[in-house]
Amino acid sequence: xxxxxxxxxxxxxxxxxxxxxxxxxxxxxxxxxxxxxxxxxxxxxxxxxxxxxxxxxxxxxxxxxxxxxxxxxxxxxxxxxxxxxxxxxxxxxxxxxxxxxxxxxxxxxxxxxxxxxxxxxxxxxxxxxxxxxxxxxxxxxxxxxxxxxxxxxxxxxxxxxxxxxxxxxxxxxxxxxxxxxxxxxxxxxxxxxxxxxxxxxxxxxxxxxxxxxxxxxxxxxxxxxxxxxxxxxxxxxxxxxxxxxxxxxxxxxxxxxxxxxxxxxxxxxxxxxxxxxxxxxxxxxxxxxxxxxxxxxxxxxxxxxxxxxxxxxxxxxxxxxxxxxxxxxxxxxxxxxxxxxxxxxxxxxxxxxxxxxxxxxxxxxxxxxxxxxxxxxxxxxxxxxxxxxxxxxxxxxx
Amino acid sequence: xxxxxxxxxxxxxxxxxxxxxxxxxxxxxxxxxxxxxxxxxxxxxxxxxxxxxxxxxxxxxxxxxxxxxxxxxxxxxxxxxxxxxxxxxxxxxxxxxxxxxxxxxxxxxxxxxxxxxxxxxxxxxxxxxxxxxxxxxxxxxxxxxxxxxxxxxxxxxxxxxxxxxxxxxxxxxxxxxxxxxxxxxxxxxxxxxxxxxxxxxxxxxxxxxxxxxxxxxxxxxxxxxxxxxxxxxxxxxxxxxxxxxxxxxxxxxxxxxxxxxxxxxxxxxxxxxxxxxxxxxxxxxxxxxxxxxxxxxxxxxxxxxxxxxxxxxxxxxxxxxxxxxxxxxxxxxxxxxxxxxxxxxxxxxxxxxxxxxxxxxxxxxxxxxxxxxxxxxxxxxxxxxxxxxxxxxxxxxx
Numbered sequence: 001x002x003x004x005x006x007x008x009x010x011x012x013x014x015x016x017x018x019x020x021x022x023x024x025x026x027x028x029x030x031x032x033x034x035x036x037x038x039x040x041x042x043x044x045x046x047x048x049x050x051x052x053x054x055x056x057x058x059x060x061x062x063x064x065x066x067x068x069x070x071x072x073x074x075x076x077x078x079x080x081x082x083x084x085x086x087x088x089x090x091x092x093x094x095x096x097x098x099x100x101x102x103x104x105x106x107x108x109x110x111x112x113x114x115x116x117x118x119x120x121x122x123x124x125x126x127x128x129x130x131x132x133x134x135x136x137x138x139x140x141x142x143x144x145x146x147x148x149x150x151x152x153x154x155x156x157x158x159x160x161x162x163x164x165x166x167x168x169x170x171x172x173x174x175x176x177x178x179x180x181x182x183x184x185x186x187x188x189x190x191x192x193x194x195x196x197x198x199x200x201x202x203x204x205x206x207x208x209x210x211x212x213x214x215x216x217x218x219x220x221x222x223x224x225x226x227x228x229x230x231x232x233x234x235x236x237x238x239x240x241x242x243x244x245x246x247x248x249x250x251x252x253x254x255x256x257x258x259x260x261x262x263x264x265x266x267x268x269x270x271x272x273x274x275x276x277x278x279x280x281x282x283x284x285x286x287x288x289x290x291x292x293x294x295x296x297x298x299x300x301x302x303x304x305x306x307x308x309x310x311x312x313x314x315x316x317x318x319x320x321x322x323x324x325x326x327x328x329x330x331x332x333x334x335x336x337x338x339x340x341x342x343x344x345x346x347x348x349x350x351x352x353x354x355x356x357x358x359x360x361x362x363x364x365x366x367x368x369x370x371x372x373x374x375x376x377x378x379x380x381x382x383x384x385x386x387x388x389x390x391x392x393x394x395x396x397x398x
Numbered sequence: 399x400x401x402x403x404x405x406x407x408x409x410x411x412x413x414x415x416x417x418x419x420x421x422x423x424x425x426x427x428x429x430x431x432x433x434x435x436x437x438x439x440x441x442x443x444x445x446x447x448x449x450x451x452x453x454x455x456x457x458x459x460x461x462x463x464x465x466x467x468x469x470x471x472x473x474x475x476x477x478x479x480x481x482x483x484x485x486x487x488x489x490x491x492x493x494x495x496x497x498x499x500x501x502x503x504x505x506x507x508x509x510x511x512x513x514x515x516x517x518x519x520x521x522x523x524x525x526x527x528x529x530x531x532x533x534x535x536x537x538x539x540x541x542x543x544x545x546x547x548x549x550x551x552x553x554x555x556x557x558x559x560x561x562x563x564x565x566x567x568x569x570x571x572x573x574x575x576x577x578x579x580x581x582x583x584x585x586x587x588x589x590x591x592x593x594x595x596x597x598x599x600x601x602x603x604x605x606x607x608x609x610x611x612x613x614x615x616x617x618x619x620x621x622x623x624x625x626x627x628x629x630x631x632x633x634x635x636x637x638x639x640x641x642x643x644x645x646x647x648x649x650x651x652x653x654x655x656x657x658x659x660x661x662x663x664x665x666x667x668x669x670x671x672x673x674x675x676x677x678x679x680x681x682x683x684x685x686x687x688x689x690x691x692x693x694x695x696x697x698x699x700x701x702x703x704x705x706x707x708x709x710x711x712x713x714x715x716x717x718x719x720x721x722x723x724x725x726x727x728x729x730x731x732x733x734x735x736x737x738x739x740x741x742x743x744x745x746x747x748x749x750x751x752x753x754x755x756x757x758x759x760x761x762x763x764x765x766x767x768x769x770x771x772x773x774x775x776x777x778x779x780x781x782x783x784x785x786x787x788x789x790x791x792x793x794x795x796x
Binding site for chain 2: 031033034035036037038039045046047049050072075076079206262264265266267268269270271292293294295305306308309311312313314315316318319320323324325364367368369372373374375376377378380381382383385
C-alpha cells in the first residue's frame with residue numbers, strides 16, 4: 001500500500017546476501033543422517049563402507065519416498081538461505097534397474113519437490129554404467145544405470161524440453177569409476193558448443209586415482225581432458241577435486257570446483273586445496289553433498305578453516321584485494337550459480353530476480369557487529385542458522 | 399501443582415544431555431569476533447598478528463566493559479546449552495599494570511557476570527610474568543602481570559575464600575613463554591596435594607616448542623613434568639596440546655587435554671591428535687577459547703571431523719565399545735567437568751544438581767530421528783543451535 005507501482009518492504013535489521021546456491025546435493029541421502037557413525041562389520045571406517053550404507057537406502061526408496069525425502073530436504077535448504085540447488089541425481093529406475101512406466105518418474109519427483117518449494121533447480125542427470133574398470137554394475141547400482149548412453153541422452157533431451165526460468169538440466173557422468181572412456185568422449189561431443197553444465201565427481205578418494213591410472217595411464221582430470229570435456233571454458237564442474245597432481249590444477253583453469261567440506265570430512269576424503277585453485281583461476285562453488293549438514297555458511301567457513309589447519313597460517317584464501325570471507329561468500333553464491341548454468345543466481349542486481357538470504361543482525365552470532373565486520377563474522381565464524389528470511393523471485397519463502 | 403512434594407515438568411520432545419561444560423574461554427575476546435580476517439600491515443596471516451589485534455582490545459577495556467562483555471558472552475554460552483564455564487582469566491590490573499584499588503576488581507567482574515546468569519564458573523586465575531625467555535613483559539602485557547608470584551598467590555588465596563557451589567578457583571600459569579621455570583616449580587609445590595585445577599596453554603604453536611627447547615632443552619610438557627606439575631593425576635589440563643612429541647603423549651596419561659578446534663583452525667594452530675590422546679588414557683575436554691564461535695556441539699564434531707581429514711578415514715575417535723559421538727559428547731560434558739574440578743558437572747544422576755542442555759527433536763537437524771540416531775546426528779553433524787532449553791540447578795534458564 002505504498003501508493004507506488006511497486007511494494008515497499010521493511011526487511012528489518014538484516015545482512016542481505018544473494019540467495020545461496022547449493023551446487024552439489026544428493027537430497028535422498030538426508031535419510032542416513034546420524035546413521036553411519038557406529039562400527040559395523042567389515043572395513044567399518046572407510047568411505048566405501050559408508051557407501052554401502054547409502055546404497056542400502058538408495059535401493060529401498062519408492063518414487064513417493066524419493067519425492068517426500070527430496071521435498072523435506074529442500075525445505076531444510078530453503079530455511080537455511082539456499083534458493084538454488086544442483087541436484088546430482090542418479091536414482092533413475094526401479095530397484096531392479098527397469099525403467100518405470102513413466103521413464104522420468106524419479107527425475108520428475110525431484111523437479112516437483114523443487115517446484116513445490118519455489119526453489120530454482122539445476123537437475124544434473126547422472127550417467128552411470130559400471131562398477132569400475134571392466135566390471136558390470138553391482139546389483140545395488142542397477143537403479144542408477146541406463147540401458148545405453150543413447151537411452152540416457154534421450155532422457156536428457158526429453159527433460160530439457162521442460163526447462164524454464166526455475167529449471168535447468170545438466171549432465172553428470174558420475175565419475176571415472178562409473179563411466180568408461182568411449183562414453184565420456186561421446187558425452188563431450190554431444191554437449192560441445194552448448195551451454196549445458198557438466199558435473200562429475202573427481203578425485204574424491206586416492207583409490208579412484210589409482211584405478212584410473214591403472215586403467216588409462218591418466219589422472220581422472222587427465223582422462224576428462226583427453227575426452228574433450230574441458231574444451232569449453234566454464235562448463236565443467238569437478239566435484240571434490242581433492243587428490244590432484246600439478247597438471248590437474250592447470251587443467252581446471254577457467255572451470256569450476258565444487259567443494260563440499262563437511263561431507264569431505266565426514267567421509268575422510270581430505271582437504272580441497274582451494275587456495276591453490278583460487279589462485280590458479282579456478283572458480284569455486286560449495287555443496288551440501290550428503291546433506292548430513294545443510295549449512296552453506298559453515299561449508300564456506302570450513303573451506304577457509306581447513307586450509308588454516310593444513311597451512312598453519314591465517315587468511316589462506318584471501319589476498320590484499322579480497323578477504324577470505326568474500327572468496328567463500330562468492331563461492332556460496334555467484335560461483336555456485338555459474339557452476340549450475342544460471343546467469344543471475346547468486347547475484348543481487350537490478351533487472352534480475354530477487355533471490356536473497358537475509359541474516360538477522362540481532363542474532364547472538366552478529367550482535368554488536370555491522371557491515372563488513374558482520375559479513376566477516378558470518379562467513380568466518382557463522383552458520384546459516386542466523387538466516388531469518390529466504391526470498392526467491394521477490395517472494396518471501398521463509 | 400502436581401499434588402506431590404516435587405514439581406512435575408513437561409520437557410517436550412527433546413534429547414536431554416548433561417549441561418555442556420566449556421573448559422576454556424577468554425570471554426572478552428568475543429569483542430574481536432569478525433575483526434581479524436582482513437590483511438593489515440606486517441605478518442598479516444599468523445597467530446602472532448592475531449594476538450596483536452587481541453591485545454589492542456585487551457588494553458582498552460575498563461572494569462565495566464570487562465563485566466558487560468563477559469556477561470553478554472556468558473549469556474550466549476548459556477543459550478547454547480553451556481551450564482559451566484572455565485574462564486582462563488588474565489586481565490588483572492589497569493592498562494599500566496597497576497593494581498586497582500580493589501585488587502580483584504576484574505576477577506570479581508567475571509564472577510559477577512557468571513552469578514548474574516546462574517552459570518557455574520571455574521575461574522582460572524592466570525599467572526603471567528614475561529614476554530618470553532629473558533624478556534620483561536611488553537607494555538601491552540602489563541595488565542596480565544602480578545608484581546610477584548607471592549602477590550599472585552595472595553590474590554588466589556583471597557579469591558578461594560569466596561568458593562561456593564557455583565564457583566571454583568583454579569590456577570593457570572599462562573604458558574611456557576610467559577612463565578619461567580622457578581615460578582612453575584613454586585606453583586607446583588604450592589598446589590601439591592590439593593584438588594586445585596591447573597590449566598596451561600601447551601604447544602599451541604611450533605614456535606613455542608622451539609623457544610622452550612632453546613631455553614630449557616625440553617618440550618613444554620617435558621618442562622611442566624620436570625617442575626612437578628604432573629605429579630597429581632587428573633589435576634592438570636593442557637590447553638591445545640597440538641605439537642607433541644611421543645614422550646609428551648605419555649606424560650599426559652591420566653591428565654586432561656582441552657581442545658578448542660574452531661579457535662585452533664581460526665589461528666592456524668593445527669589439529670589436536672585426539673584419537674591418540676584418547677587411546678593413550680588422556681581425558682578430553684572442549685573449549686570455545688576465543689569465542690569467535692560459541693558452539694560446543696560444533697567443537698565436538700570438529701574434534702572428530704578434523705581427524706577424519708587428517709587420517710583420511712572415518713570413525714577416528716570411536717571404537718567397538720564407544721562410538722565417536724559418545725567420545726566427543728563426553729568431552730563436552732564429563733571431561734570438561736573433570737578438567738574444571740567439579741565432581742558433578744557434566745553428569746545426569748540422582749542426587750546431583752540438574753544441569754542440562756535440551757535439544758529439540760523437532761529441529762530440522764534432528765527431524766525424523768530418535769534416540770541413538772538423534773544423538774549421533776547431533777554430535778557428528780549438528781550444532782548447539784538445536785539447543786532449546788538450558789537448565790542449571792533445576793531451574794530453566796533459557
